[in-house]
Amino acid sequence: MHFIEHIVEPTKLLLAWQSPNEKYRTRYIVAELNRVQDEISLTYLTDTEDFRKAQEIGFESYPAFQDTGKTHHNVLDAFMRRLPPRTRGDFSQYLEGLRLKPDVILSDFALLGYSGAKLPSDGFSIIYPFHEVNEACELLIEAAGYRHIKKDHHVTISIGIPVVFSKEFHENIQEEAILITVAEERLGYVTRGLIPTFTDWVNEGRIVGAWVEKINGMPGRPTAHVYVKVSAKKCV
Numbered sequence: 001m002h003f004i005e006h007i008v009e010p011t012k013l014l015l016a017w018q019s020p021n022e023k024y025r026t027r028y029i030v031a032e033l034n035r036v037q038d039e040i041s042l043t044y045l046t047d048t049e050d051f052r053k054a055q056e057i058g059f060e061s062y063p064a065f066q067d068t069g070k071t072h073h074n075v076l077d078a079f080m081r082r083l084p085p086r087t088r089g090d091f092s093q094y095l096e097g098l099r100l101k102p103d104v105i106l107s108d109f110a111l112l113g114y115s116g117a118k119l120p121s122d123g124f125s126i127i128y129p130f131h132e133v134n135e136a137c138e139l140l141i142e143a144a145g146y147r148h149i150k151k152d153h154h155v156t157i158s159i160g161i162p163v164v165f166s167k168e169f170h171e172n173i174q175e176e177a178i179l180i181t182v183a184e185e186r187l188g189y190v191t192r193g194l195i196p197t198f199t200d201w202v203n204e205g206r207i208v209g210a211w212v213e214k215i216n217g218m219p220g221r222p223t224a225h226v227y228v229k230v231s232a233k234k235c236v
Contacts, residue, residue: 002213002227003099004138007106010113010128011035014193015042018123019057025145027125028054029193031062033075035109040076044068062124079126080108082117099140099213099227116142127193134233140213143180143188146224157182162211163226165190165202178202180226182212187224206231 015031018024028050032043042065045051051059065072084094092102098115100106106114113128130137163182170177170189178190178198190198201207213227 001096001099002138003101004104004114004140006135006137007104007110007114008130008133008135008137009107009110010130012129012131013109013113014127014129015062016125016127016191016193017054017059018125019054019059020123021057024057025148026053027123027144027192028059029127030054030059033079033109033112033126039073040109042072042075076108076112079112079117082119082124082126083111083115097214099138114139127191129193130197133197133230136232137230139228139230141190141194141226141228143224143226144191146188147222149186149188157185157187157212157215157224159214160211162209163187165198165207165210167199167202187212187226201230204233206233 011034013033014029015033016027017030018027029045029048030051031045034041034043042062044061046068060066061068064078065075084091088094095102095104100114110128112126115126117126118124128139130139161182163180166179166181168177168179169175176195176199177192178195180187180189198207207228208231209229210226212224214225216223216225
């Protein structure tokens with residue numbers, strides 16, 4: 001088991017939404033959560049193609065903040081309800097599942113980013129984009145599309161096996177993607193909110209290690225998670 005050793009406190013997180021209709025697999029970025037000092041705000045990205053495409057297939061708003069035309073302030077508590085409370089008896093086991101140490105020191109805003117804050121009851125999730133992070137860091141990411149690839153290609157993987165990231169044009173969604181492969185077999189893709197950052201890391205050679213960290217999920221809906229180790233950006 002590998003733990004995240006370098007906590008990087010975010011100033012921005014992304015709110016993603018995926019339709020409950022299995023016909024639509026894309027996870028669209030519909031809003032940003034921004035931190036200025038201790039205040040967290042939510043702003044919908046209404047002028048983006050992602051937002052428009054999400055609306056076309058049923059997205060309306062995050063239930064607690066229905067007005068998409070304004071910036072919502074002091075939203076942290078509403079999103080923290082998606083996570084177990086820190087006072088829960090098994091919270092250390094929850095952190096371990098995220099590959100965070102039980103004695104880790106991080107803000108609630110950072111915990112949202114590192115956890116993803118996914119619930120089985122809706123299609124929302126939080127993405128920490130690691131935008132302009134120049135220091136060394138580690139992260140645990142889910143291989144998007146893994147269950148569909150496994151079903152179609154019967155890919156077999158094991159814990160600890162190294163993975164490789166490569167740039168690819170994704171024909172289904174007609175945009176650039178970052179493919180994750182293991183032993184020359186497709187494992188999945190980097191989630192869309194992290195593609196710009198991973199593109200930079202691949203180009204700069206900053207990914208110094210990555211491997212399959214855990215495989216879990218429900219029957220018929222397996223998930224694969226990859227641990228990624230990134231070096232500090234070299235000074236030019």
